[in-house]
Amino acid sequence: MTTAVTWIAADWGTSHLRVWLMDGAGGVIERRASADGMGTLAQDGFEPALLKLVGDVLPEGQSTPVMICGMAGSRQGWAEAPYATVPCTPPAAAQARLVGTSDPRLRVRILPGVKQEHPADVMRGEETQIAGFLSLNPGYDGIICLPGTHSKWAHISAGEIVSFRTFMTGELFALLSGQSVLRHSVAASGWDEGAFAEAVDTVMSRPERLAADLFGLRAGALLHDLDGATARARLSGMLIGAELAAAKPYWLGQQVALLGATSVAAPYRAALMAQSVPVTLADAERMTLEGLKAAQATKDTK
Amino acid sequence: MTTAVTWIAADWGTSHLRVWLMDGAGGVIERRASADGMGTLAQDGFEPALLKLVGDVLPEGQSTPVMICGMAGSRQGWAEAPYATVPCTPPAAAQARLVGTSDPRLRVRILPGVKQEHPADVMRGEETQIAGFLSLNPGYDGIICLPGTHSKWAHISAGEIVSFRTFMTGELFALLSGQSVLRHSVAASGWDEGAFAEAVDTVMSRPERLAADLFGLRAGALLHDLDGATARARLSGMLIGAELAAAKPYWLGQQVALLGATSVAAPYRAALMAQSVPVTLADAERMTLEGLKAAQATKDTK
Numbered sequence: 001m002t003t004a005v006t007w008i009a010a011d012w013g014t015s016h017l018r019v020w021l022m023d024g025a026g027g028v029i030e031r032r033a034s035a036d037g038m039g040t041l042a043q044d045g046f047e048p049a050l051l052k053l054v055g056d057v058l059p060e061g062q063s064t065p066v067m068i069c070g071m072a073g074s075r076q077g078w079a080e081a082p083y084a085t086v087p088c089t090p091p092a093a094a095q096a097r098l099v100g101t102s103d104p105r106l107r108v109r110i111l112p113g114v115k116q117e118h119p120a121d122v123m124r125g126e127e128t129q130i131a132g133f134l135s136l137n138p139g140y141d142g143i144i145c146l147p148g149t150h151s152k153w154a155h156i157s158a159g160e161i162v163s164f165r166t167f168m169t170g171e172l173f174a175l176l177s178g179q180s181v182l183r184h185s186v187a188a189s190g191w192d193e194g195a196f197a198e199a200v201d202t203v204m205s206r207p208e209r210l211a212a213d214l215f216g217l218r219a220g221a222l223l224h225d226l227d228g229a230t231a232r233a234r235l236s237g238m239l240i241g242a243e244l245a246a247a248k249p250y251w252l253g254q255q256v257a258l259l260g261a262t263s264v265a266a267p268y269r270a271a272l273m274a275q276s277v278p279v280t281l282a283d284a285e286r287m288t289l290e291g292l293k294a295a296q297a298t299k300d301t302k
Numbered sequence: 303m304t305t306a307v308t309w310i311a312a313d314w315g316t317s318h319l320r321v322w323l324m325d326g327a328g329g330v331i332e333r334r335a336s337a338d339g340m341g342t343l344a345q346d347g348f349e350p351a352l353l354k355l356v357g358d359v360l361p362e363g364q365s366t367p368v369m370i371c372g373m374a375g376s377r378q379g380w381a382e383a384p385y386a387t388v389p390c391t392p393p394a395a396a397q398a399r400l401v402g403t404s405d406p407r408l409r410v411r412i413l414p415g416v417k418q419e420h421p422a423d424v425m426r427g428e429e430t431q432i433a434g435f436l437s438l439n440p441g442y443d444g445i446i447c448l449p450g451t452h453s454k455w456a457h458i459s460a461g462e463i464v465s466f467r468t469f470m471t472g473e474l475f476a477l478l479s480g481q482s483v484l485r486h487s488v489a490a491s492g493w494d495e496g497a498f499a500e501a502v503d504t505v506m507s508r509p510e511r512l513a514a515d516l517f518g519l520r521a522g523a524l525l526h527d528l529d530g531a532t533a534r535a536r537l538s539g540m541l542i543g544a545e546l547a548a549a550k551p552y553w554l555g556q557q558v559a560l561l562g563a564t565s566v567a568a569p570y571r572a573a574l575m576a577q578s579v580p581v582t583l584a585d586a587e588r589m590t591l592e593g594l595k596a597a598q599a600t601k602d603t604k
Contacts, residue, residue, distance in 0.1 A: 180470065180474075209548055242512065
């Protein structure tokens with residue numbers, strides 16, 4: 001490695017640790033990752049896990065800043081970084097929790113998540129993706145949707161997160177398609193655009209039907225040879241449709257920025273466009289890095 | 303054992319095998335059970351599993367009738383007993399599938415399940431509970447609800463199952479409370495009547511909110527110390543409320559007979575009574591036995 005590492009950006013989630021070794025000009029020298037997620041570590045396991053991944057690039061005789069977002073800041077993580085409360089700007093360096101380390105080559109800070117008192121809701125990590133999107137799109141006013149295991153919908157105005165809601169859509173899809181009786185009928189891959197669109201439409205216009213229609217995927221396979229890929233698209237459509245029905249106060253009459261990997265964001269995009277909602281796509285991992293860069297660039301008052 | 307076993311009633315589900323050793327007057331000599339459910343057996347494992355449980359009581363030199371209901375009659379079971387199609391009376395001996403056995407002391411018949419073409423739906427076992435309820439309540443006209451892992455709602459008229467729908471409520475509750483992120487916030491036991499009733503009411507009046515409210519159980523625990531027993535009752539209320547919202551065409555303006563164990567049926571009873579629906583409770587296991595007795599009593603034309 002010829003360029004010196006000036007600081008390190010880190011996205012530390014429940015199941016992963018991703019770091020970017022950064023130069024002094026905002027450029028990425030190298031991206032690294034490990035499976036040492038928050039969920040696998042005791043409190044005293046975080047520093048060793050970080051050193052395992054980046055110890056070889058830390059200059060001696062100085063402390064290299066590490067800016068972390070995500071679940072490492074939860075109560076069960078490395079050190080709790082208490083939530084900021086909406087309405088608020090995405091947390092920056094001044095709100096970050098400074099974490100003591102044994103190794104003097106590290107200067108670790110963890111960004112807080114964001115909470116909402118009523119209705120009760122929390123995020124950790126997504127606020128940094130939002131910060132990244134806003135740093136690339138200053139003045140953005142509208143909705144940011146972050147689809148995933150626990151999808152988030154956030155209302156953004158004047159640079160602040162005004163309100164947000166979480167939906168368990170990705171986790172429900174994984175449980176139903178992988179562990180419920182539907183696993184016999186839902187394929188692990190494959191897609192059917194028409195079945196997806198129809199399912200979204202049905203549950204959005206009649207959300208009370210969801211509970212009745214789920215088992216229909218199993219019965220349809222038993223009685224009418226319903227194809228596994230079609231069942232997969234239909235299940236996804238039911239769950240995303242239920243999410244869109246509940247999130248309607250967010251997207252109705254608004255523009256929506258979708259922050260996610262293409263495979264996750266594509267069905268949301270299709271469903272929103274069918275509702276004539278203007279949609280912008282942005283890559284979630286890039287937004288995370290941009291958010292960490294934005295936080296690192298703010299004045300640290302500590 | 304002093305009384306001779308005249309025939310054997312059997313409820314063979316996915317996870318259990320229950321048998322009743324019957325005398326000639328419709329009385330139960332003994333109830334036995336094993337964990338040799340359909341889900342654990344290959345096709346050639348059913349006869350040995352049955353012999354293990356009842357082989358000691360089978361008289362020599364004659365064949366003892368065994369009347370079976372449940373998943374043993376599915377395609378992955380002992381022998382497929384093809385579905386009857388609604389509208390139909392619950393299947394009786396004449397529709398049962400006669401299954402060949404190696405042991406001449408057995409004369410095994412499996413009752414068919416019931417299917418509905420549109421909307422696609424199936425049941426195996428519940429039709430026998432319905433038959434049991436109808437044999438004790440001849441002329442019953444109204445709705446039978448069988449709450450459980452896969453709850454069924456059936457419209458009964460003139461002794462026939464006219465139509466029915468299945469809801470994955472019990473399975474959803476188990477997955478969400480035991481395996482999703484909500485497992486950290488939902489207690490394994492405990493109850494809160496008020497929280498249950500409020501959750502049922504909320505989702506029934508605004509079913510589109512379900513997807514948004516689920517994660518609120520987790521956030522409520524993190525931010526407002528939401529009690530685990532309250533969260534459990536609220537989750538149950540959300541899911542049963544979603545089921546009632548979808549099943550409204552069944553229960554609205556009808557009388558409902560609830561067939562289930564008390565612990566499972568009690569919340570349904572509370573939720574239905576809050577809607578001013580007249581509810582009768584009946585024990586599911588007893589209904590199964592009565593249904594098998596009713597089937598055994600019919601003329602077997604084979």
